[in-house]
């Protein structure tokens with residue numbers, strides 16, 4: 001069955017439908033990772049987005065029950081050049097077509113993903129409608145331009161947990177402040193002897209402090225950080241009371257809590273090979289990234305230092321508070337998918353937490 005991606009500027013890309021035979025609406029973004037499609041599909045930060053993968057063959061190692069960053073695919077829609085129908089891998093328990101069907105995710109293959117990516121790079125990410133079968137393209141074009149996407153303020157509530165829960169791990173007590181966390185962040189914390197209490201995005205500072213955490217990790221998540229003012233207010237209240245680490249959306253929320261500003265990038269950073277420079281050591285790390293917003297360097301207050309920058313476009317990739325045990329990164333130390341160069345940041349967080357515990361004689 002034929003399928004179409006209709007962008008809000010009226011451009012149409014044609015392909016063959018696979019996955020769920022339905023339509024969807026979302027912000028169309030591209031990711032240049034060469035592997036890790038299942039982690040990308042299940043990353044809650046993609047909630048409300050139609051994800052285009054630039055790597056030409058997707059699904060060749062199938063799907064399994066382990067490479068999940070949340071229990072189900074979170075993307076609104078999925079676009080690839082070729083979806084492999086006969087995967088081969090000892091871990092595979094199924095194929096991508098069936099996986100997307102079971103999870104009601106519409107997808108297209110046979111799309112000129114190179115032309116589509118170049119279009120988004122030139123004109124910026126934009127909204128689009130993915131539709132299959134016998135469609136009226138003129139009607140879709142006007143809908144793509146006018147119909148509002150899933151509204152930003154509804155994204156985080158769609159992916160956070162409703163009630164707090166605790167996962168045993170060890171003697172350090174860490175609160176994971178959850179805006180749509182990738183599982184591998186929690187796996188890392190538990191591996192480093194942390195008992196992790198996962199608290200909903202709507203939690204207040206008093207709720208979080210009542211768990212008597214030794215440290216708080218503010219998670220990644222979907223949408224515009226300015227659509228989560230309650231998270232910013234909570235983080236502002238936590239500053240100075242507990243060591244904090246922010247990852248991606250968590251980094252942006254932390255910057256807003258410090259009264260800095262964020263803005264939308266033209267086409268975002270999504271991939272597994274973004275070069276990031278540590279300004280302290282001069283060392284360059286190859287990082288895993290997935291974000292469409294960034295922190296405005298000039299807006300940072302005196303007591304926040306930029307620690308990392310992106311070497312492709314010079315944007316802020318990391319922050320540290322000059323007095324408080326607080327730091328954050330715009331990229332993904334948990335990788336999944338992508339390079340693992342930045343895992344050391346979890347160890348730095350643990351050191352920061354342990355130093356604070358020692359100071360307080362805990």
Ligand SMILES: NC(=O)CC[C@H](N)C(=O)O
Pocket residue numbers: 045219220221222223224225247248249250290291292293294
């Ligand atoms: N992975 C994330 O946490 C993404 C953060 C935010 N939604 C952005 O696109 O910039």
